Amino acid sequence: MNRSFCLFALVIISLVLQSCKDEEPTPVPGKSSATITFDARWEGTPFQIQQVYLDDFGNRIRCDKFMNYFSFIKLVAEDGSEVLVKDFVLADYTGDNSYTAEVPSGKYTALKFGIGVDRDYNKDQDPAQYPSSSPLSVAGSQGMFWVWNTGYIFAKFEGKADTTGTAGVELLSPIAIHAGDDFSYRTFTSQPFNVTIDGANHVFAVHINVDRIFSPDQGNVVNIAQDAITHGGTNPDLTNNFMDNYLAAISLEP
Amino acid sequence: MRWFSVVGILFLVGCAESIQPTLTDSEWTGRVPAGFPEVVYPEDNKPTKLRVELGRRLFYDNRLSGDGSLHCGSCHVLSAAFTDGRTTSTGLHGIAGKRNAPTLVNLAWMKRLMMEGGVPTLETQALAPLHDSTEMAASVMPLLVKLNEDLLLKELTRAAYGRDSIDAYVVTRALACFQRTLMSGDGRYDRYKQGRKDQLNEKEVRGMNLFFSTRTHCSECHSGVFFTDMDYHNIGLAVEYADEGKARATHLPEDIGRFKTPTLRNIQLTSPYMHDGSIASLEEVITLYNQGGHEHPNKDNRIVPLGLTEEEQADLIAFLTTLTDWNFVQNKDLLPLMR
Structure with missing residues (x-):
């Protein structure tokens, strides 16, 4: 073995070792899992149905029903490819909204989903075509479907309010925000993150900060004292404002 | 008579639960009225005898309403061409409905359903009255539980749709299947058009000519064999519309007060008229247009x-009565069993 060959081999070995030191361990192709949880919060604490909250406009709000659809919950992998976690879910903030799926081991950089029902599955669709286990089915949609103008209700926020903000005053003003129609569909894409999932389950916690929906700090005013009723396009301004604020009220713990 | 074999088999099924029955389905052989176009059936819901029979049973089944007091036929009565004679229909617990019950004829050819056209198919439309709190106000899951206790219906479901239980798919498909068989096109006018000139008298012929004239424009919207263009129009029924019609679905101001053109077939039997039942008689309808x-x-x-004389108005009404299909509204095959 001559000296030049030994030198060449040393160079190659050192390059290989250097390369291994600088790089993250390459994820082993295989199955990991990801869980996406959705919860609702008011000023950082769990949002309770039928509890009275004071919003930033001075309205006392009691929510009796808060539900919404999410479409195509996906993780974005480092190479830009998207991994579907769940196609459709109907989140009801009275219980657990956790969705787990097997995902390839690897590095992920973003979470994205639609708020509402994707256009291709919304208008003129027949809920009876789905098995009852589907959130899009007749039973599974739990009333989140307009039967007279075929399409899904994307988000429903119902309750009562006292717009004087006076403690002890009976809440009499109805709130019925039923957002729907394709124009009110919104898409959430998280800020970039760097999460490696390798052989274990990783939880992504999505928080809906309900107080922010009803805050003047948001660009679009949803002030129950001024406007509290919409059924999709019957009040498009309120529908759009609600959905824009909803989108802005999402925070993620990746 | 064509139901006899089906009914007979079902009777045997009901009498002998211990015997595992096997129903055999076959092609629906009802006749499309002369001069009507061919029906394009949905791929997943082509009519068969048992599908239609299942749909008929469900149409007249009280279990489809929230408290078991109403069925589809409560507001859609055959003798009134599947209307109910009320201004607006009465729903569960006597709640007044929002609209006048529409006639159910020739639905197999209708492009969209509901007066604002918000529903694409008869299958999907079946959900509307079931869910509406002013109509049948039913919850789907309890309804299906009750229906699945009925061994006869389950057997029909197996034979008609190949499913072991009655689900929303079966209910909506069967109801749609039955409603597509409600074909009406055998009025005296139709026979006249087929060459039997004795079917219309002079007064009715004068009315027919007026109807199809550019003087009245009636046939421009009430057009074709179905006497509807299936489009939406504001006819100046009101200065303000409490029910905004098509605008409810589109939210467009130009659609306020536009409603789907109703068919005029059997119009003699479907009073009161208009989406809200606000006009009691054909005479008053013609007066509004005039x-x-x-x-x-x-x-x-x-x-x-229009400047129509009283006689001309009477002629128009006389013509409209020739669109009544007496064979249709007396067809026992369209009634519930045991009546």
Whole structure:
């Protein structure tokens, strides 16, 4: 073995070792899992149905029903490819909204989903075509479907309010925000993150900060004292404002 | 008679639960009225005898309403061409409905359903009255539980749709299947058109000529063999519309007061008229048109004062009565069993 060959081999070995030191361990192709949880919060604490909250406009709000659809919950992998976690879910903030799926081991950089029902599955669709286990089915949609103008209700926020903000005053003003129609569909894409999932389950916690929906700090005013009723396009301004604020009220713990 | 074999088999099924029955389905052989176009059936819901029979049973089944007091036929009565004679229909617990019950004829050819056209198919439409709190106000899951206790219906479901239990798919498909068989096209006018000139008298012929004339424009919207263009028009029924019609679905101001043109077949039997049942008689309807309707920014520009004499108005009404299909409204195959 001559000296030049030994030198060449040393160079190659050192390059290989250097390369291994600088790089993250390459994820082993295989199955990991990801869980996406959705919860609702008011000023950082769990949002309770039928509890009275004071919003930033001075309205006392009691929510009796808060539900919404999410479409195509996906993780974005480092190479830009998207991994579907769940196609459709109907989140009801009275219980657990956790969705787990097997995902390839690897590095992920973003979470994205639609708020509402994707256009291709919304208008003129027949809920009876789905098995009852589907959130899009007749039973599974739990009333989140307009039967007279075929399409899904994307988000429903119902309750009562006292717009004087006076403690002890009976809440009499109805709130019925039923957002729907394709124009009110919104898409959430998280800020970039760097999460490696390798052989274990990783939880992504999505928080809906309900107080922010009803805050003047948001660009679009949803002030129950001024406007509290919409059924999709019957009040498009309120529908759009609600959905824009909803989108802005999402925070993620990746 | 064509139901006899089906009914007979079902009777045997009901009598002998211990015997595992096997129903055999076959092609629905009902006749499309002469001169009507071919029906394009949905791929997943082509009519068969048992599907239609299942749909008929469900149509007249009280279990489809929230408290078991109503069925589809409560507001859609055959003798009134599947209307109910009320201004607006009465739903569960006597709640007044929002609209006049529409006639159910020739639905197999209708492009969209509901007066604002918000529903694409008969299958999907079946959900509307079931869910509506002013109509049958049913919850789907309890309804299905009750239906699945019925061994006869389950057996029909197996044979008709190949499913072991009655689910929303079966209910909506079967109801749609039955409703597609409600074909009406055998009035005296139809026979006249087929060459039997003795079917219309002079007065009715004068009315027919007026109806199809550019003087009245009636047939421009009430067109074709179905006497509807299946489009939406504001006819100047009101100055303000509490029910905004097509605008409910589109949210467009120009659609306020536009409603789907109703068929005129069997119109003699379907009073009161208009989406809200606000006009009691055909005479008053003709008067409204003769006066050019009420002013509204969306009113169709063909709705103008017509200048019809009293005799001409009477002629028009006489013609409209020739669209009554007496064989249809007396067809026992369209009634519930045991009546």
